Amino acid sequence: MPIRAILTDIEGTTSSISFVKDVLFPYARRALPGFVAARGKEPNVRKWLDVVAVENGGACQDSVIVEVLQGWIDEDRKHTALKALQGMIWADGYKSADFTSHMYPDAAPALQRWKDAGLRLYVYSSGSVPAQRLLFGHSDAGDLTDLFSGFFDTEVGGKREAASYQRIRESIGLPGEEILFLSDVVEELDAAREAGLGTVLVDRREDYPQPREGEATHGHVRVVSFDQIET
Numbered sequence: 001m002p003i004r005a006i007l008t009d010i011e012g013t014t015s016s017i018s019f020v021k022d023v024l025f026p027y028a029r030r031a032l033p034g035f036v037a038a039r040g041k042e043p044n045v046r047k048w049l050d051v052v053a054v055e056n057g058g059a060c061q062d063s064v065i066v067e068v069l070q071g072w073i074d075e076d077r078k079h080t081a082l083k084a085l086q087g088m089i090w091a092d093g094y095k096s097a098d099f100t101s102h103m104y105p106d107a108a109p110a111l112q113r114w115k116d117a118g119l120r121l122y123v124y125s126s127g128s129v130p131a132q133r134l135l136f137g138h139s140d141a142g143d144l145t146d147l148f149s150g151f152f153d154t155e156v157g158g159k160r161e162a163a164s165y166q167r168i169r170e171s172i173g174l175p176g177e178e179i180l181f182l183s184d185v186v187e188e189l190d191a192a193r194e195a196g197l198g199t200v201l202v203d204r205r206e207d208y209p210q211p212r213e214g215e216a217t218h219g220h221v222r223v224v225s226f227d228q229i230e231t
């Protein structure tokens, strides 16, 4: 079966883990108290703060919600409420040009090549869809958003659950074997494979100094750069 669509992860795949951990997360952590104070009453912000409050046992002060969220950032929780709020905060950072998003040098040219060859490109990340659009819209390689036919986040389900990839497959409208999922996380690739997708482990030295070989690849095709991916 030919590959007709590429579904790519972001952190550790198109972009470095250190950009997410050392730039994006600290920015959101610092900005959270001011963001909640300024925009906490807006319905699209309040609804996520309320989700956090419920998970924390019910009604609580905004200062407590902020502390819970900062704790989640420190733990790298992939919680949909946190991701939605982070996305809104990063919008300010991108707009005021506090940073651009990191792209591995091989990522943008390969995405463009695949697109030119007629493949459809999609993103699946724990980052919210608005955050994904911001990241690709303000990347070191320029605005890449037009390359993509669609974006998926944890609203379709967790990245380690096969059902999420089944939903994505249905939404894309292609058989699983015609979709290639790229990720740095073997558990995500296991779930995608269970749903019938093709898989590639992106094992970048900058993010993973110890190569993942043999059993550590869980049998997924392994590459160290997008240039090695065969479609």
Ligand SMILES: CSCCC(=O)C(=O)COP(=O)(O)O
Binding pocket: 009, 010, 011, 012, 020, 024, 078, 083, 086, 124, 125, 126, 127, 128, 131, 132, 135, 159
């Ligand atoms: C798209 S915004 C930054 C990424 C992010 O918040 C994150 O948690 C990365 O998760 P991924 O699923 O891309 O590894």
Ligand SMILES: [Mg+2]
Binding pocket: 009, 010, 011, 012, 013, 183, 184, 185
């Ligand atoms: Mg990743």
